[in-house]
Amino acid sequence: MVGIVAGRIKEKFNRPALVAGIVEGVAKGSGRSVPGVDLGAAVIAARQSGLLKTGGGHAMAAGFGLVAENLSAFHAFLDERLVQASALPSATDLTLEAVLAVAGADAGLAEMVSKLGPFGNGNEEPLFVVPRVRVVKSERIGKDASTIRVMVEGEGGGRLKALLFRAKEDELASALLRVGGAPLHLAGYLRAESWNGRVSAGFFITDAAPA
16 A cells, blocks of 8 residues: 555655555555666665665665654655755766776776777767766866866775866756765766876766766
């Protein structure tokens, strides 16, 4: 029954919804999500943190069980995780060339990519995805503050400088400016940058999605 109710709430408001019933101090419930918000991952993370006694699911649906007195803490946990995910732009189709680890996004690879050019019609610049990174530093730069410069850290270590040009006051900018938030998948171009004779790798962001 709780799953049916959660599904109807989700359909009405187009937002993730969770519903629980409480019996003898134990809350058991079910949730339904929307595209782009991985509810199952959030519930599993809550279980791993010790908030839940049971919990699991997949991107679009999840089930959970917990001591009723932990409901407020569970609510706060989901607020922090899902609000950020919901703040990102709606999913769009992207043609990605490859998955790129932060540690592998170095100057050598960037120079190899540049040798595939010149890019244009018939020879599109390769678009990469850098998965599950966390923003460790972020700032707006430039005369009109229209560029966002971030430093991201990968799961396997390493850091990568990334830029978003012509940043608007939108959900993508908000997600990139949120330091220390939930992990993100970044899509963009890897390019070689030269400064004072030194070549480094730069990642130029085109889109992002919750990890």
